[in-house]
Amino acid sequence: MILTTGHNLEGYVITEYVDVIFDELLVGIGFKKGLTSTIDNVISSFTGTEATEMIERLNMVKAALKYRVIRKAENLGANALIGVDFESSRLGELLMVSMTATAVKIETLADYSPETVESKQRLIEEEKERTERLRKAEEQRLEGEQKRAAERRKEDEFFASFGITEELSSTERSLFKAIHRNENIDIIGISRMIPRNMTQSEVIEALQRLLDMGAIIVEDECYRVRDMEEE
Secondary structure (H helix, E strand, O other), rough: OOEEOOOOOOOOOEEEEEEEEEEEEEEEOOOOOOOOOHHHHHHHHHHHHHHHHHHHOOOOHHHHHHHHHHHHHHHHHOOOOEOOOOOOEEOOOEEEEEEEEEEEEEOOOOOOOOHHHHHHHHHHHHHHHHHHHHHHHHHHHHHHHHHHHHHHHHHHHHHHHHOOOOOOOHHHHHHHHHHHHOOOEEEHHHHHHOOOOOOHHHHHHHHHHHOOOOOOOEEOOOOOOOOOOOO
């Protein structure tokens, strides 16, 4: 923590005025114990005994005040105190000592050169752009999830309308919708519609499961969706 009674710091630039910091302490200034007579008091004052004690006490009070004010400034994020000022006033047998200063944030001139400021500003702008890109990407991801969830619900409703309540694989879903669209389709027609990511065995297993659950039927070697009215 840098302290100055002035309002400028050579080699530094003030980047932010944080707050005015102040504190005070009270200290007793009665005569030293044992000095009960006027003559003793006069001798003590003449020899400088009490003056020396008072100076030491004041220095201790100022050191305590300085420590407390510095802690307050640090808690506010400041790294320097300017305009440091000590004041004292007598209140009967008490002496009130106060300290006031302005807490500030400073940077060295080297760190605050135009090039450095421009570089920092550029980094700030880049960070803002990166944050904005991440925000938009997250929004798109959430929108995509919501869209896929809506499509899945719509598909579930579609399958439920045919009495299909069991969970279907993606292959089974694709085959059922293909058969539904074509009304009647033979195995050759189905083979032509097999996506590249489906193997022949997967298609056969999917057709058999659809047949087992009664979702589709075979008539004249053609597959078609079972009519709910046939039940």
